[in-house]
Amino acid sequence: MQYLQDAMTPEDVPEEAPEPRNLRGRSAAHVAERIRDRILSGALPPGERLSERSLTEGLGVTRTPLREAFKILEAEGLLNIVPNRGAQVVELSSADVDMAMELLAGLESVAAELACARGTSEQFAEVAALHARMVACQRAGDLVGYFRINQNIHQNIVDCAHNPALSRVYRAESARVRLYRFAGNRVSARWSRAVMEHEQILLALQQRQGPLLRELLRAHHLNGWHVTRKVLDNEVQPDL
Amino acid sequence: MQYLQDAMTPEDVPEEAPEPRNLRGRSAAHVAERIRDRILSGALPPGERLSERSLTEGLGVTRTPLREAFKILEAEGLLNIVPNRGAQVVELSSADVDMAMELLAGLESVAAELACARGTSEQFAEVAALHARMVACQRAGDLVGYFRINQNIHQNIVDCAHNPALSRVYRAESARVRLYRFAGNRVSARWSRAVMEHEQILLALQQRQGPLLRELLRAHHLNGWHVTRKVLDNEVQPDL
DNA sequence: ATGCGCATGATTGCATGCAATATGTGAAAC
DNA sequence: GTTTCACATATTGCATGCAATCATGCGCAT
Structure with a gap:
């Protein structure tokens, strides 16, 4: 199924509130928000597979909080996680x-x-x-x-x-x-x-x-x- | 606010489908389901604090999948996670x-x-x-x-x-x-x-x-x- | 050429360790 | 008796390592 590539531009993502310098205890939520924005803006299109390696490098966090973020986004219905094969952006029929x-x-x-x-x-x-x-x-x-x-x-x-x-x-x-x-x-x-x-x-x-x-x-x-x-x-x- | 202690008894929890012996890739989901059942049955009452140690011992998993399960349940609105202070069952006003x-x-x-x-x-x-x-x-x-x-x-x-x-x-x-x-x-x-x-x-x-x-x-x-x-x-x- | 089997590297799942934060306890000050 | 502070202990957050699984490429048979 087709979808709209540009329903949302980067400016559409509200600039995040001034983050606490240390986000210990908020890494997963922070990462989830970043990825969510990318999905909603179309930067990560439906069906796109999310590799842990590239995202950890892109977001500057390690795999543990990233994987927690994946679980959050899966619960929100934005990602599918297939065991042993990683996460991908949900494709809707x-x-x-x-x-x-x-x-x-x-x-x-x-x-x-x-x-x-x-x-x-x-x-x-x-x-x-x-x-x-x-x-x-x-x-x-x-x-x-x-x-x-x-x-x-x-x-x-x-x-x-x-x-x-x-x-x-x-x-x-x-x-x-x-x-x-x-x-x-x-x-x-x-x-x-x-x-x-x-x-x-x-x-x-x-x-x-x-x-x-x-x-x-x-x-x-x-x-x-x-x-x-x-x-x-x-x-x-x-x-x- | 009061709540009903026994809205659901253990028999109420449908006996889980015959699980694959090896649940690699499903640990977090499995753990989330177990904890969800305990919350919905009232075994874990609103406000109860969930210690990682006791749950890992009780469920036979390590902290990583348990913490992923916490994130899932938080996204479902069943848990609150307070940074550095762990998870607790949501209390509704x-x-x-x-x-x-x-x-x-x-x-x-x-x-x-x-x-x-x-x-x-x-x-x-x-x-x-x-x-x-x-x-x-x-x-x-x-x-x-x-x-x-x-x-x-x-x-x-x-x-x-x-x-x-x-x-x-x-x-x-x-x-x-x-x-x-x-x-x-x-x-x-x-x-x-x-x-x-x-x-x-x-x-x-x-x-x-x-x-x-x-x-x-x-x-x-x-x-x-x-x-x-x-x-x-x-x-x-x-x-x- | 095409398909299959296998070896090899890449990726994921989860266990564990270390650092940061919170919590509990007792002694000292008031 | 109460309060406060310091220290010890427990707990959480996250980085990392190892094992399991998957993906890829090549040789070989058809």
Whole structure:
């Protein structure tokens, strides 16, 4: 299955918090974060085999914390570890992504009603501001910025539900399919429609119309994923 | 926060598949499974500190795979690892469990419509059979059996959605709160009502009435969790 | 040419050792 | 009696070494 090479650029990786000089006790987490960023940015593409030797040299740690990081990333669903044959970046089938998208849509629909019930107007304003920035990216033809902010908007809506467990699961599952997810946006016919849908979504959120928001998000997801799926299956030529 | 000491007895842990005699390459996963079982059975209670020494002796492995297992369980949300101070079983606050229950209810409501759309009648029969066994446990006063089968029924309904990602997330989140979740069932006044609700749920599932099933599951969850919460907060004396 | 078997080097899995940090204990000061 | 500090002990973090497994290349038979 195809995937989007450049869903995320290096600038997309938030610059890490000023690390404690000595990261004793945090090596594995630190390494996992570095590798996770490389996977999510596409620098380590699906199917890529991760050799312990090259990564220890690249990251300046020894094999023990590296192997611990592998276990973390495997638990997150980003790596497969095959005994005696090392780790490789998970490759998702079209069916896998279908299922993940269905789950994400479900999580968003759950979040919708909670967000309308509990989101603060500050949070809604934040979403609105992101939307404005996304439209600016669209106008400027900045695909990468558009993707990033789009992703951000959806996460922000989920966060409006004020349920950390929901936010955490959404974030993790979203990350798993990130590379596959946004290829549909390469079809620019979809762009303007997606922006319109987002405007409706924003309105429903601000007016706290939970059931409506739920349906809008569900429809938005289905629309977007339909297009994306066709691109991934090479039925439609992307505009690049 | 209180939790249920005996939500699961050792017999509850499915006897492991006949392991390959040599588990090279599977040590960490094996160890993680053993520790996970101990946490879910309550043998390792929330807050318990896990010393590497005692676990290596108890499990017959060395520290390297044990520490890898710790990382896996931390990623699953079952352990906290504090640098230089080892691992301990996660303790959830009342608010944490609230949020997790809200998420579980949401996941079930998403599953409901999918299950009605895609579940096979064999799967529905399986759920019905589990329900019958659960009622038998209720009549026999077998609390532990009742808890286990109840949990099983809910997982089975989710599995009817035929979405592996959804099933996986539901299983993981369900495990995280298992010890806290079923204390409400210790109030036997709740038992008969819960069984009645289950009968309605089963009916809606068999008749593939998605929206109805969704509402029934949501109500079932809210009812059950309300009672459980009061027990955990010591507002109601359990019947034990 | 093609496929198979085997030797050899590379890679992984895990045990162990050493350094850094935390913890426990008792003596001294107040 | 309580508190504080120093030291001894225990525990954790990570580097490294050895054994098991895998991958690669070559010779040999077909």
